[in-house]
Amino acid sequence: MAIGSPPEAKTPMKFGTFGGVFTPCTLTILGVIMFLRFGQVVGQSGVITAVLIVLAAKTITTLTTLSLSAIASNTRVKGGGAYYLISRSLGVEFGGAIGVLFFAAQAISVAMYIIGFSEALAATFPSLADHAMAISTLVNLVTFVCVYVGAGWTIKVQYFILAILAAALASFYVGAIADFNPEYLQANLKPSFLDGDNTFTMFALFFPAVTGIMAGANMSGDLATPSKSIPTGTLAAVIFTGVIYLSQAVLLGCARPATELIGNNMIIRDIAVWPVLITAGVFAATLSSALGSMMGAPRILQAFARDEIFKSIKFFGAGSGLSNEPRRATVLTFVIAQVCIVFGDLNAIAPIITMFFMITYGLLNLATFYESITKNPSYRPTFRYSHWITSLLGMIGCFGVMFLINWLWATISLLFIAAIYWFIRSKEVEARWGDLQSGMIFERARKALLKLEDEVYHPKNWRPIVMALSGTGWTRPHIPIYGHWLTSGHGILTLAHVVTGDLEELADQRDRYEKSLRSFIIREELDAFPAVACGQYLSDGIESLVQCHGIGGLRPNTVLLGWPRDASKADSFGATVRLIARTKRSILAARFLSHRSDVEEADKTDTTDIAEHWRVPRGTIDVWWRGMANGELMLLLAHLMHRNPDWRGNKVRVLRVIQNEQAKAEIDKHMDELAASARIQFQSEVVVSDEPVASVIQSTSRNASLVLLGFQTPEEGQEIAMYESLEALAGDLPRIIMVDSAGGMTLES
Structure with a gap:
């Protein structure tokens, strides 16, 4: 380098489809629910209903992934994942509401996965059961430190976790096939619900398992080519994990009676031919899911804060280092997760997260639906497999299932969204980006003018x-x-x-x-x-x-x-x-x-x-x-x-x-x-x-x-x-x- 010449500029590290999208999506989907609660879902619902639950959940997430892929391939995606995509389509009011809700959902998810880790650890080592709170706090702290250091380090850790998870699944499949019993399958075809449970409570318990489709989109600001990586990586993860869940539902029903499936949270470990791999897989899956949520939540908050919808959170919009790491937002995520760890439990947190994710997915489908039907000339996605019908079905599925699961919590969640929406609207926050509202108004005006032109004047x-x-x-x-x-x-x-x-x-x-x-x-x-x-x-x-x-x-x-x-x-x-x-x-x-x-x-x-x-x-x-x-x-x-x-x-x-x-x-x-x-x-x-x-x-x-x-x-x-x-x-x-x-x-x- 010549004397006096400027130093070569360093570029921040960007991730590809496999490391930045497929891996975090897969690890988040194949997480705590699969290892610790899917046996209960199959035992209570029966194999047939469990398969239907998986198919219903996967249908909703697949339709949402199609919408996600369309929007992601239509615009230059920056940091913030679903928040960024929804705010740039439905406007600042919906964007602000989703920013709050989706950040909260991701931050609470960290607690859910860590609680699952502690539960699995206590089941493996019963002497640690009395120290579950301390263990959860320690794991939360370790997860925080990993993410605080930077996303690059976390991605490398996830490759190792993915290998452990693959070995754990292989151990389960070998053991389940060896324990195949047609009598168990015959008995487990029908439901065996406990008092107070039904198909919809089981769906609510299972659905957080498939909400990891946003893990890659949440990393949008760290991807080399988000418009290509998000559709390819997310769809691949949805299909791959769908095959695993469907096969697991059948194999669990073939390997153990319903009473064991319901009563034993570690039933997958007992079925596996090498139980130690399942233990390692549980630890790896829960930790990886916690890492994925701990990485995603701060990036949502950072993007939200930078849009200055709420001036009071502008502090969290700052980035650190060459990669613009959201370290201030990471600290807040850690605090929220810790509060949930202290006051929550897995069964109570899962349905709340279900509602939050359902609303986010529903609005993402709504955004794509409106982009399509308003015939906005700027809506030119390179992803060709999304249609306004698929987006509409995805939206109806999300909001319909919310009310079927729990109409009260669904109503409260929607009122919460509405309150934030009207609060932002009352503040008359002006968006500095184009959104669908003007396009929707234009399309309505266009149709009204043409109809008015056809009407005979009176x-x-x-x-x-x-x-x-x-x-x-x-x-x-x-x-x-x-x-x-x-x-x-x-x-x-x-x-x-x-x-x-x-x-x-x-x-x-x-x-x-x-x-x-x-x-x-x-x-x-x-x-x-x-x-x-x-x-x-x-x-x-x-x-x-x-x-x-x-x-x-x-x-x-x-x-x-x-x-x-x-x-x-x-x-x-x-x-x-x-x-x-x-x-x-x-x-x-x-x-x-x-x-x-x-x-x-x-x-x-x-x-x-x-x-x-x-x-x-x-x-x-x-x-x-x-x-x-x-x-x-x-x-x-x-x-x-x-x-x-x-x-x-x-x-x-x-x-x-x-x-x-x-x-x-x-x-x-x-x-x-x-x-x-x-x-x-x-x-x-x-x-x-x-x-x-x-x-x-x-x-x-x-x-x-x-x-x-x-x-x-x-x-x-x-x-x-x-x-x-x-x-x-x-x-x-x-x-x-x-x-x-x-x-x-x-x-x-």
């Missing part, structure tokens, strides 16, 4: 889809706020802004204005979408927005804009209104006197006291009726405004001015018929007066919270006249919305 389905020409939002806050009130819970609101100038120079400005609008929407908690268009002139931008904004049946049918402040702007306003009317959109023009000074200040400072505009004024909502042309839309808008919780105290009035007293009875009857056909509650009032209409409107509605008046789009050259006539009608009324309806709705539908 006026009874009319909803306000309002485009509010609101500027940047804060310059004319009454526009977006009243747009929100008119559409909230009933329609769709878009806040639109037009950027004028040279089109080639507007790209950056357009993005900036859209970001500002989006921030305004979030800050004011509006149910709205931002839209910004660029144009050489204002009319060009408005034209492109009105014509092109929206998709399918969700194009704007109404445009909300501000009323001109003075006559000098009447010409451009009239041109804009004509442009909108030609596109067959209804027009709402908001004339709010109290906002005119605010707008002038906002133009200078880009800020107003927006909270003032959210205050609902007192008074009635007045609709001045002059016929059905604009009246239907005005009355419907008044009804929608009244439906807002803040506006419930503002009654709707429909008013009409006449000069002939004789016509009043007929008009009253017409208003009653209108209320009945429209099914809208309003107070009708017919005003008989010889005074000018403008005076009547201003005096009658002087205390109204909002007034709706109809108008017609002016012909070219009539803009000033239209403006002056409507100004005369409005006078000093503070809040008026002028309405020009394009139709499309009917009150009688």
Whole structure:
């Protein structure tokens, strides 16, 4: 190496399929349950039912392995195993819930395997039975030290354990074949359940034996090629161990009577031709399973902590050394395992772990199912043997078996998951990765839009889809706020802004204005979408927005804009209104006197006291009726405004001015018929007066919270006249919305 040149960078050691996936999966599956409890499962269930239990458990884990393989081959898998895969698919809420649950399951599993080791040791050396707690604590400490040193050392130890396990199984098979007794087989075909036990309790006792399929995935951050190693190694381990369990179920039923299978936890040792190998196998299997869980749990917690879903556990996200060992998380795993060792026993821990693993597997299947049915273009797994049907069956199997085993514990487990889910959601944690939620929403929206496009439009389905020409939002806050009130819970609101100038120079400005609008929407908690268009002139931008904004049946049918402040702007306003009317959109023009000074200040400072505009004024909502042309839309808008919780105290009035007293009875009857056909509650009032209409409107509605008046789009050259006539009608009324309806709705539908 040349002087002054940097030292060669060392790369952390990575593991292959056999050492990193197949070996830990196999050793975890062929563990404590096989040696210490499988005889009891066969003895109580009978050979046939025991085979069915194995097949059912293996079916669930095989289907889950297919889902696991699909997701693992679709993305770059980092540390965290099932937590990483589920969080990147179902989102931060489900990911966080699984992070907590799966870490707890793995940490508790350490205690289960160590308790099994101590039980086997006490059965081999009865004099040690009184020291089971001390032995378990010592084994827990030794396991912790092995993992704390590093995964590389642990993997090497597992190769040695695998050899011992193979020798122990060979010893059992030779002994079981030598002790074959057809009478035992005949008697053991039927169940011999003890009081309180049944097929499902036996399934719950056995199922932790097959939960080792995640042992390889938990090491995902330490694998050289996880997308290849996880599917190949996990499926190979599932098939290999499945053959062993099925053959063991038959051989156990052939070699001993049910009473011995049930009463002797070390029955496999008694059957084996070389018992010492079984003893060694029990010790090796329980220790290897404990090592596998002690390696997996900290890596789940490390990945979980690094995502910062809970800031309080960020401490455990730190890694040590070149291989990024999760030593802080390993210490916590050791502590949890020790607490369970002190307070737990094997039969009590196994069903709890079953529930935790079932939920994890169920959600993993759910993630793959949704990835498939949402047709997400980014879902392109190289593993081809997973289908949405297999994922759905796996999910149904997991959650169904949970309730069949113990409905109470299943309910508690799901409520626990739901509580964590809603807690994370209430904190509004933002994921820094893509997940399925947006894909699911997109697919639902896509199908709904296509269906809406196929449906024949009917006026009874009319909803306000309002485009509010609101500027940047804060310059004319009454526009977006009243747009929100008119559409909230009933329609769709878009806040639109037009950027004028040279089109080639507007790209950056357009993005900036859209970001500002989006921030305004979030800050004011509006149910709205931002839209910004660029144009050489204002009319060009408005034209492109009105014509092109929206998709399918969700194009704007109404445009909300501000009323001109003075006559000098009447010409451009009239041109804009004509442009909108030609596109067959209804027009709402908001004339709010109290906002005119605010707008002038906002133009200078880009800020107003927006909270003032959210205050609902007192008074009635007045609709001045002059016929059905604009009246239907005005009355419907008044009804929608009244439906807002803040506006419930503002009654709707429909008013009409006449000069002939004789016509009043007929008009009253017409208003009653209108209320009945429209099914809208309003107070009708017919005003008989010889005074000018403008005076009547201003005096009658002087205390109204909002007034709706109809108008017609002016012909070219009539803009000033239209403006002056409507100004005369409005006078000093503070809040008026002028309405020009394009139709499309009917009150009688």
